[in-house]
Amino acid sequence: MSILIDQNTKVIVQGITGRDGSFHAKQMLEYGTKVVGGVTPGKGGQEVNGIPVFNSVKEAKDKTGCNAAVIYVPAKFAKDAMLEDIANGIPLIICITEGVPVLDMVEVKKALSNSQCRLIGPNCPGLISPGKSKIGIMPGHIHKAGDIGVVSRSGTLTYEVVYNLTINNMGQSSCVGLGGDPIIGTRFVDVLKLFQEDPDTKAIVMVGEIGGGDEQLAAEFIKKHVTKPVVAFIAGRTAPAGKRMGHAGAIISSGDSTAEAKMQILRDAGVMVIDFPDEIPQALTASLK
Amino acid sequence: MKIHEYLARNLFAEYGIPIAEGDVSKTPEGAVAIAKKTGFPVVIKAQVLVGGRGKAGGVKVVANEADLTSEFNRIKNLNIKGYTVETLLVAKAIDIKKEYYLAVTIDNIKGDVVIIASADGGVEIEETAKTNPERIIKFYMQGVKTLDEARWAPVAAQLFSDVRLQKSCTSILQKLLKLFFEKDCSLAEINPFVITGEGNLIAADAKVIFDDNGLDRHPELLPLRDMKYEDADELEAKEKGLSFVKLEGNVGCIVNGAGLAMGTMDAVNLLGGRPANFLDVGGSSNPEKVLNALKIILRNKDIKVILINIFGGITRCDDIANGILIALKQIKIPVPLVIRLTGTNEKEAKVLLTSAGLTTFTSMRQAVTEAVKASK
Known part of the structure; x- marks a missing residue:
């Protein structure tokens, strides 16, 4: 089993005629993802890698019955792409695009709150359920099907973690890259909940980093609701202290967002926090005993 | 992007938010x-983009010309946090x-614009937020980009009992929100927000x-950036599509992806070394980027070794390898290179580098250990 996507997920690619969109559409197809269509306004009727291109999400949904959309459009069009998916009730939206203005995301969040849609990202690597489907930009071949759930705020660091799992013969149920932007559609808590409910996920690896308050909320959630073992790695212990944002930032976050503080909070919640990505497999073995 | 107080004041004035009359000067004569x-009396305030300016002696009220000149010169000679x-x-x-606090910002977790206000303005506002959180008013805009004053009237009503002040506050908040929305701000803050002796509200x-993600649609804001606060190497790196931050150590790092770049710095530190920089070559596969990254890193004369840690995804390892080979031909690299490549096109990359006489690692721990050893 897996969370969010599997072999039956039918995905459309927004921005499929662009450089990144066409490249990754092909990579996803090769991995076995059911890529059923692409959307680029004004380019409907064309084909990219044998995938039909439509002018709008509505048209693509009507013709293909897609239930997921992945966005590779430039930052200035990303808001409209997300809003179009939400308006058309696409249940799962993955936005890879980097550099989306924060106020655009406020609008998107508002639209999401009035819908049944889930957004992953923006500025994220996407997600994969190994052996079934990958939607995003991660290298498929480093993954392996199994029962470890991985959730992360980072891209390449997640690959590092997954690679260490795979070479130690620990497959993954699903790996979800949440994205590095301040406002994102899906957070640690949401994915932890899904992994906790997924009967085929036995343990969870979370990869966090300095800044923000997500790991703290995750720790609170784990303490109350997660019975499966959780192993965490937090990046950024040597990163220079973040630049301050007036007083308002401190008033809003009202907590210590250093890597060390996050590690301690997670430890206090019963999470096994490790120092080096290659220590994860051992920590998982120990916690699964 | 941060801007100086006087530029923020200009924006306030442009949007009709009341500010005290004044201007900037680089000389005491101009100040007079x-x-x-x-x-x-006038208040003179150092224009620096770091916090704690008041505590460092960078703000002073003076009552006459002689004091103004001497205090101006004193502040001009201050060094505030470097x-x-x-x-x-x-x-x-x-x-x-009386001093109040008024700000508009983003609550990331809620994904919403929030008005923050307090009747306890001034430099101790963060302390108040911790010790007396009930004295901080947070009002969420619920994702609505409205300028309808009725919406946030409750904020003004909580701050002031006087109806005239409520109205004035509501109107100032409208202007602050207009500025916030129109210019893609992440913060617009008035602290202290003051009632004057005459009973008027003013931004002190x-x-x-x-x-930063909104700057593309505001070219008019770019000249407001103070280049003095931007490291020249960091700016050059940015222009070349790299993300670079200089640190104190001697192990130069070239990594793809910000998370792995931080993870690599942490690993160097954990294994007993000191990272010299954060450098993320980004997601694309341009060999030129490796050359530029090496050039920027090598300007740091403390460097004893360069650690290249690449996990290929979108980035292809063979492109990185080609970048390294191009760099070796074009520039002199006087320190050892420790190269770790894993992921997309790893085999091709290893063939390229091995035939050029370079050793590569597959394991991050091995590579970091080797780099730390070379840095001693």
Whole structure:
């Protein structure tokens, strides 16, 4: 089993005629993802890698019955792409695009709150359920099907973690890259909940980093609701202290967002926090005993 | 992007938010001329983009020309957290009856614009937020980009009992929100937000930060950036599509992806070394980027070794390898290179590098260990 996507997920690619969109559409197809269509306004009727291109999400949904959309459009069009998916009730939206203005995301969040849609990202690597489907930009071949759930705020660091799992013969149920932007559609808590409910996920690896308050909320959630073992790695212990944002930032976050503080909070919640990505497999073995 | 107080004040003025009369000067003569126009007493304030300016002695109220000149010169010679003072704001001193706090910002977790207000303004506002959180008003805009005053009238009503002040506050908030929305701000803050002796509301300070992702649609804001606060190497790196931050150590790092770059710095530290920089070559596969990254890193004369840690995804390892080979031909690299490549096109990359006589690692721990050893 897996969370969010599997072999039956039918995905459309927004921005499929662009450089990144066409490249990754092909990579996803090769991995076995059911890529059923692409959307680029004004380019409907064309084909990219044998995938039909439509002018709008509505048209693509009507013709293909897609239930997921992945966005590779430039930052200035990303808001409209997300809003179009939400308006058309696409249940799962993955936005890879980097550099989306924060106020655009406020609008998107508002639209999401009035819908049944889930957004992953923006500025994220996407997600994969190994052996079934990958939607995003991660290298498929480093993954392996199994029962470890991985959730992360980072891209390449997640690959590092997954690679260490795979070479130690620990497959993954699903790996979800949440994205590095301040406002994102899906957070640690949401994915932890899904992994906790997924009967085929036995343990969870979370990869966090300095800044923000997500790991703290995750720790609170784990303490109350997660019975499966959780192993965490937090990046950024040597990163220079973040630049301050007036007083308002401190008033809003009202907590210590250093890597060390996050590690301690997670430890206090019963999470096994490790120092080096290659220590994860051992920590998982120990916690699964 | 942060801007100086006087530029934020200009924006406030443009949007109709009341500020004290004044201007900036680089010389005491200029300051005196401004003070003669506004009338004494005046407040003079160092224009620096770091916090704690007041505590460092960078703000002073002066009552006459002689004091203005001597205090101006004193502040001009201050070094505030590593920054010299070039410009001072000279503004008519406000007769402060009471200090409040008013700001508009983003609550990331809620994904919403939030108004923050308090009847306890001033430098201790963060302390108040911790010890007396009930004294901080947070009002969420619920994702609505409206300028309808009725919406946030409750904020003003909580701050002030006087109806005239409520109205004035509501109107100032509208202007602050308009500025926030129109310029893609991540913060617009008035602290202190003051009632004057005459009973009027005025912004006694101005702080505005813009969302970097929003700058593309605001070319008019770019000249407001103070280049003095930007590291030249960091700016050059940015222009070349790299993300670079200089640190104190001697192990140069070239990594793809910000998370792995931080993870690599942590690993160097954990295994007993000291990272010299954060450098993320980004997601694309351009060999040129490796050359540029090496050039920037090698300007740091403390460097003893360069660790290249690549996990290929979108980035292809063979492109990185080609970049390394191009760099070896074009520039002199006087320190050892420790190269770790895993992921997309790893085999091709290893063939390229091995035939050029370079050793590569597959394991991050091995590579970091080797780099730390070479740095001693």
